[in-house]
Amino acid sequence: MDILIYGYGTMAGAMVDGWLRAGMDPARITAYNPRPKNVPQDITFTTEIPDRSFDAVVLGFKPHMLGDIAPGMAGVVRGGIVLSILAGVELETLAEELPDARGWVRFMPNLAVALGKSPNALVERGLGESDRAAVTALAEDLGSAEWLPDESQFELVTALAGSGPGFVYRFIDALASAASELGLEEAQAQRLAVQMVDGAGALASASEHSPRELASRVASPGGMTQKGLDVLDDGGALEKLMTNCLAAARDRGIEMGREARKTAGKDS
Numbered sequence: 001m002d003i004l005i006y007g008y009g010t011m012a013g014a015m016v017d018g019w020l021r022a023g024m025d026p027a028r029i030t031a032y033n034p035r036p037k038n039v040p041q042d043i044t045f046t047t048e049i050p051d052r053s054f055d056a057v058v059l060g061f062k063p064h065m066l067g068d069i070a071p072g073m074a075g076v077v078r079g080g081i082v083l084s085i086l087a088g089v090e091l092e093t094l095a096e097e098l099p100d101a102r103g104w105v106r107f108m109p110n111l112a113v114a115l116g117k118s119p120n121a122l123v124e125r126g127l128g129e130s131d132r133a134a135v136t137a138l139a140e141d142l143g144s145a146e147w148l149p150d151e152s153q154f155e156l157v158t159a160l161a162g163s164g165p166g167f168v169y170r171f172i173d174a175l176a177s178a179a180s181e182l183g184l185e186e187a188q189a190q191r192l193a194v195q196m197v198d199g200a201g202a203l204a205s206a207s208e209h210s211p212r213e214l215a216s217r218v219a220s221p222g223g224m225t226q227k228g229l230d231v232l233d234d235g236g237a238l239e240k241l242m243t244n245c246l247a248a249a250r251d252r253g254i255e256m257g258r259e260a261r262k263t264a265g266k267d268s
């Protein structure tokens with residue numbers, strides 16, 4: 001499968017890093033961006049829209065740009081598979097805007113693709129079995145492939161797994177700032193917070209126990225951790241905060257989908 005990256009920004013660049021890290025032949029990757037970008041050696045880069053089609057085309061631009069950009073993409077997607085990382089943009093909109101493709105996939109990664117550690121949410125229209133297997137392999141090179149049966153929860157999944165690193169980074173930052181506020185040297189607080197989350201995440205991944213169970217294993221009866229957990233749990237504070245956080249992100253995704261349809265002239 002030869003791949004065109006159409007719009008080489010932060011996320012698409014991280015996907016290329018991940019695929020190369022997983023051993024993909026760089027000759028399979030072409031990247032188009034209207035302005036020059038630093039790209040890994042050995043992939044092909046161009047600031048001109050290629051005049052041929054590709055097996056798969058990753059949409060790497062901003063969601064609201066789809067309506068303006070799609071007409072110029074007919075040639076590159078002809079007969080291929082569209083892999084859209086555009087937040088909020090539905091399969092229906094992709095199929096209407098890029099009708100020359102043979103299949104459309106919403107492929108929602110996060111920035112950990114660069115390390116092969118992203119859960120990648122997937123939902124498709126028009127793929128046969130072998131295309132689906134090929135897309136699964138592309139996702140697994142970047143972490144894992146999580147196919148969804150339909151799009152109904154895709155914005156929520158995007159909030160959790162796509163935006164999620166942003167929420168975790170904010171949590172790490174808050175932990176470090178709090179420790180620094182309470183007297184620890186700032187750089188050391190940040191180092192400790194980052195390494196702690198790294199180890200805790202790895203343990204949660206490897207463990208047979210749920211995160212809830214792991215938390216109670218950390219909290220020795222009558223000890224320090226329980227006192228801290230009591231603050232987070234008071235009135236369901238953390239759970240309420242996270243529910244509001246995910247709902248706000250999800251709802252923005254739904255709104256962005258509407259905006260993309262409007263820009264594409266498909267909605268009022």
Ligand SMILES: NC(=O)C1=CN([C@@H]2O[C@H](COP(=O)(O)OP(=O)(O)OC[C@H]3O[C@@H](n4cnc5c(N)ncnc54)[C@H](OP(=O)(O)O)[C@@H]3O)[C@@H](O)[C@H]2O)C=CC1
Pocket residue numbers: 006007008009010011012032033034035036059060061062063065069085086087108109110111162163
């Ligand atoms: N950042 C993240 O963690 C995630 C992002 N996404 C999705 O990834 C997409 C890109 O986001 P992100 O990487 O953060 O944003 P960036 O701004 O880094 O990337 C957008 C890219 O689109 C390029 N671009 C601008 N105009 C055009 C055009 N006419 N044709 C082709 N490319 C164009 C930009 O080029 P230039 O810089 O030269 O203007 C830039 O390289 C979004 O749709 C977003 O929803 C999905 C999951 C996670």
Ligand SMILES: O=C(O)[C@@H]1CCC=N1
Pocket residue numbers: 087158162163
């Ligand atoms: O913030 C955004 O809209 C994109 C989608 C998921 C992560 N970044």
